[in-house]
Amino acid sequence: MIRKNANLLHYITKHLLQHSEGTIESCQYAPRTVVLGQKKRVSSVFIIKSGLAKCYLTEDNGVEFIQEFFGEGEIFGELEAINEKLSFCCIEAVNTLEVYKIETTYFKELLETDTTFNSLILKALANKLNYTAVRHAYNQSHTLEDNVKRLMEHYPNLIQEIAKQDIANYLGINVRSLHRVLKTIAQD
């Protein structure tokens, strides 16, 4: 549920920052700030230094579907840079968010010249794909109760950190349903 990428963060801080004179900028966002909007042109790739962000899509019927929560080292804006498309999801700071901001052009240059970086990005993409595939398969094949239980086991203090509405949007269910299940789980 909360994705991280220690290797990538490590590489940025230990290697790239020293050799990139001003091309990698450090930014901070207040909670609830929209860092990246949906269907916008993306001019930078971001890597999270600290904090938590939610990545979500708003559907035409207004429903908000949370793709993932991003933690330290997680990257976003990279898909748009690679495919040269408009952003398809929205990134919003959950709490105070610190990021490294890399110009899209420089990001693509790095991909071509820095083999270590290239490999890290390849692995990050492969890993995201693997993860989302498994998550959605699990979600669709199991009962709501199983899904919620699993989440609680992995992230015991999730309820304190993330709003119920967001958890529901992540699971693709109604808040009312989430409450009912939480209650039945608590009774056991």
Added chain:
Amino acid sequence: MIRKNANLLHYITKHLLQHSEGTIESCQYAPRTVVLGQKKRVSSVFIIKSGLAKCYLTEDNGVEFIQEFFGEGEIFGELEAINEKLSFCCIEAVNTLEVYKIETTYFKELLETDTTFNSLILKALANKLNYTAVRHAYNQSHTLEDNVKRLMEHYPNLIQEIAKQDIANYLGINVRSLHRVLKTIAQD
């Protein structure tokens, strides 16, 4: 629903095949053959030359969740090669399937030495991620009827090609429910 990748297929046939002496093998599979099993060690990466394959995960409770249908130019086994993990999904031929088979070691070598190939794979991964994110968001936020309608519009002759059970597994629903919806759609 049926993913394709013309650029990748083109590059394989026009460029790679000429310079790879025997390292890229051509294979054929009969319908229903399992090309890649779940939780297996993967020693090759595959790219579809012709035919249709289904990519699915079997959950612990026996439910089968179809991730995607792969058509011409689509690649599989690449995630496992990049991340050096066991396969997390199963690939099965739907009809007669012809593929190019690339040794994992050669695939990784290509990634490092052939920048065009590297870029094609990066784009393929980015594209898959984008696609699956949008698909699952749509699926979870819309009614069953909307989902089925959308599928029928995109692939009018889907029902002739793919078994009802598979379509249901793809949508993450029951076959009975699929039938009910198909009937109500037909009445309009």
Added chain:
DNA sequence: CGCGTAATTGAAAAGTATCAACACTGGTGG
């Protein structure tokens, strides 16, 4: 304190799954 947002809960309505029965199809073997 008062406001706005989030959390909680009940009751009714809508949507889905489960179970079970039956039709249709393309082999297979006597």
Added chain:
DNA sequence: CCACCAGTGTTGATACTTTTCAATTACGCG
């Protein structure tokens, strides 16, 4: 040629799950 079988498709009835709607309550903050 026909009976049989396995697999797939189709449908009704019922039970179960989830959403919708609506009403309160709790909480953080200026």
